[in-house]
Amino acid sequence: MPGTKKLVIVESPAKAKTIAQYLGDGYEVLASVGHIRDLIEPKNLPAELKRGSLGKFSIDVENGFAPYYVVSDQKKKTVAELKRALKGADELYLATDEDREGEAIAWHLLDELKPKVPVKRMVFHEITKEAIQRAQENTRDIDTALVDAQETRRILDRLYGYEVSPVLWRKIGPGLSAGRVQSAATRLVVDRERERLAFVPAGYWDLSTQLTTSADSTQFEARLAKLGGSRVATGRDFDDKGQLKVQTSGRADAVALDEKAATALADALRDASVSVVVTSVDSKPYTRRPAAPFSTSTLQQEAARKLRFSARQTMSVAQGLYENGYITYMRTDSLNLSQQAIAAARAQASSLYGAESVSDKPRVYASKSKNAQEAHEAIRPAGDTFRTPGQLEGVLRGNDWKLYDLIWKRTIASQMADAKGSTASVVITAGPVLGDSVAEFAASGTVITFRGFLQAYEESRDEDRNDVAEPKEAKLPPLTAGQKLEIVDVEAKGHETSAPPRYTEASLVKTLEELGIGRPSTYASIISTIIDRGYVTPRGTALVPNWIAFSVVRLLEDYFTDLVQYDFTAG
DNA sequence: CAGTGAGCGAGCTTCCGCTTGACTT
Numbered sequence: 001m002p003g004t005k006k007l008v009i010v011e012s013p014a015k016a017k018t019i020a021q022y023l024g025d026g027y028e029v030l031a032s033v034g035h036i037r038d039l040i041e042p043k044n045l046p047a048e049l050k051r052g053s054l055g056k057f058s059i060d061v062e063n064g065f066a067p068y069y070v071v072s073d074q075k076k077k078t079v080a081e082l083k084r085a086l087k088g089a090d091e092l093y094l095a096t097d098e099d100r101e102g103e104a105i106a107w108h109l110l111d112e113l114k115p116k117v118p119v120k121r122m123v124f125h126e127i128t129k130e131a132i133q134r135a136q137e138n139t140r141d142i143d144t145a146l147v148d149a150q151e152t153r154r155i156l157d158r159l160y161g162y163e164v165s166p167v168l169w170r171k172i173g174p175g176l177s178a179g180r181v182q183s184a185a186t187r188l189v190v191d192r193e194r195e196r197l198a199f200v201p202a203g204y205w206d207l208s209t210q211l212t213t214s215a216d217s218t219q220f221e222a223r224l225a226k227l228g229g230s231r232v233a234t235g236r237d238f239d240d241k242g243q244l245k246v247q248t249s250g251r252a253d254a255v256a257l258d259e260k261a262a263t264a265l266a267d268a269l270r271d272a273s274v275s276v277v278v279t280s281v282d283s284k285p286y287t288r289r290p291a292a293p294f295s296t297s298t299l300q301q302e303a304a305r306k307l308r309f310s311a312r313q314t315m316s317v318a319q320g321l322y323e324n325g326y327i328t329y330m331r332t333d334s335l336n337l338s339q340q341a342i343a344a345a346r347a348q349a350s351s352l353y354g355a356e357s358v359s360d361k362p363r364v365y366a367s368k369s370k371n372a373q374e375a376h377e378a379i380r381p382a383g384d385t386f387r388t389p390g391q392l393e394g395v396l397r398g399n400d401w402k403l404y405d406l407i408w409k410r411t412i413a414s415q416m417a418d419a420k421g422s423t424a425s426v427v428i429t430a431g432p433v434l435g436d437s438v439a440e441f442a443a444s445g446t447v448i449t450f451r452g453f454l455q456a457y458e459e460s461r462d463e464d465r466n467d468v469a470e471p472k473e474a475k476l477p478p479l480t481a482g483q484k485l486e487i488v489d490v491e492a493k494g495h496e497t498s499a500p501p502r503y504t505e506a507s508l509v510k511t512l513e514e515l516g517i518g519r520p521s522t523y524a525s526i527i528s529t530i531i532d533r534g535y536v537t538p539r540g541t542a543l544v545p546n547w548i549a550f551s552v553v554r555l556l557e558d559y560f561t562d563l564v565q566y567d568f569t570a571g
Numbered sequence: 572c573a574g575t576g577a578g579c580g581a582g583c584t585t586c587c588g589c590t591t592g593a594c595t596t
Contacts, residue, residue, distance in 0.1 A: 011590060034590025043583085057586095074593095101589050154587070161586025169584065179586045319591085331589085521588060 228437035296520035370516030
């Protein structure tokens with residue numbers, strides 16, 4: 001006898017709980033808890049199949065690469081519960097995520113549960129009452145092309161991993177592994193180390209001066225930009241071989257200053273009779289836009305920079321916040337916010353920082369990630385009105401509170417107005433000195449007149465290599481062209497260019513995402529894998545490759561060239 | 572006859588991506 005309930009299956013138990021509230025009576029919502037079946041480990045195949053064409057991969061390599069799936073022991077209980085619930089249902093809704101894996105889970109459910117009642121595929125990208133209702137009214141069939149894509153991905157990964165890893169056992173050492181994703185990650189780290197080993201530092205000198213106007217006693221700093229009409233080289237003018245970069249004209253367009261020249265010039269400029277004059281003052285408007293709301297990778301990056309969390313730690317704290325209803329789903333590549341979330345962020349920003357601090361129109365962010373599947377929302381505070389970090393003090397503790405605070409600030413800021421101000425660039429001429437050459441100094445200062453989103457949140461950045469450290473907000477006194485200045489102090493400083501930095505967990509995750517390698521659910525475990533295999537060792541925040549990583553990458557490059565191309569390894 | 576050692580064969584390691592909780596340290 002068919003039941004009178006409708007069974008809805010989603011992937012996550014926490015999601016099931018929320019959705020059950022929205023759907024109310026007449027629906028039972030259960031979770032598959034991820035995949036329910038997978039390729040069996042070849043060693044666990046029935047003895048008679050181990051010797052056949054399935055034996056090596058659990059994929060029948062002689063019969064159209066047919067996969068051999070099993071429900072694992074851990075999943076038997078879940079599947080039994082789903083079967084039991086299905087008996088009391090008159091309709092089945094497969095509401096797994098709308099991405100490649102989710103579509104495959106839906107198909108596996110269908111294949112395993114063998115329902116005799118009508119089945120509908122239902123998808124939603126945000127967990128709000130409206131979205132769920134809309135999804136219910138717009139069901140579709142399973143997308144078999146997407147299911148096939150997932151199966152192909154799965155088969156290819158097994159073939160790559162289980163074919164190549166044994167080569168490493170024989171040639172390099174036991175227990176090693178290779179795979180589409182981990183080998184690309186290892187190669188990135190090794191390639192960077194090769195660049196570091198090949199790097200030749202370049203030494204160069206520059207000059208900075210403290211200046212003052214006669215009217216005003218405020219001092220400001222200016223850097224030597226040109227000498228005798230030629231641009232003075234800074235760190236970014238050098239290549240990784242320690243040579244000045246050559247332009248298309250075949251010549252370097254900057255000259256490097258050595259210690260002798262720099263100190264001689266500094267000494268000459270200390271002479272009070274040298275004339276120092278403002279030659280031009282240029283003012284340009286400055287605007288800065290807020291960063292998009294968090295996806296998994298940007299959350300991991302920012303939590304590493306601001307909170308010093310490891311990728312794994314970030315995910316574990318976020319999981320806790322998600323399960324207890326404080327944030328939305330934490331494994332996502334989407335930058336979208338639901339309409340309700342946008343409204344909530346704007347209302348909260350408006351009441352906290354004033355209506356003028358909110359952007360004119362709702363901001364929409366597009367994912368730059370190569371193979372984003374956007375099955376969820378961006379990571380944001382849960383609910384139609386956000387709880388402020390202040391309201392949660394004493395409720396959330398320690399790292400939980402810190403991560404919530406970060407997510408809340410980023411979400412609010414993403415709907416706020418641009419920061420505005422102006423950047424003044426001043427050119428100052430000193431000289432003639434040392435014969436008849438003229439030294440040209442440059443100074444710039446940014447004044448922010450409207451803070452906008454900066455009131456809530458500012459994204460931190462990794463320092464760019466060989467960049468001149470620009471002060472974020474530096475005030476210049478009012479200056480006009482032709483104005484005379486006085487030199488308070490001149491300093492010649494020696495510098496050396498630095499090698500490209502090693503990857504950190506954060507920068508590796510960023511690069512993997514940009515290359516389309518790995519998924520939000522796997523970034524943290526990719527790092528664990530390459531550490532566990534002994535390919536890299538964390539030293540501080542840096543990931544340092546070991547000799548074994550060099551051996552493995554070298555072998556893969558020499559004998560499996562196609563497999564380690566970064567574009568092949570993209571998901 | 573007891574003890575040693577060479578030689579052989581069998582069994583183990585491994586992939587990626589989706590979810591938690593059950594483990595150990």
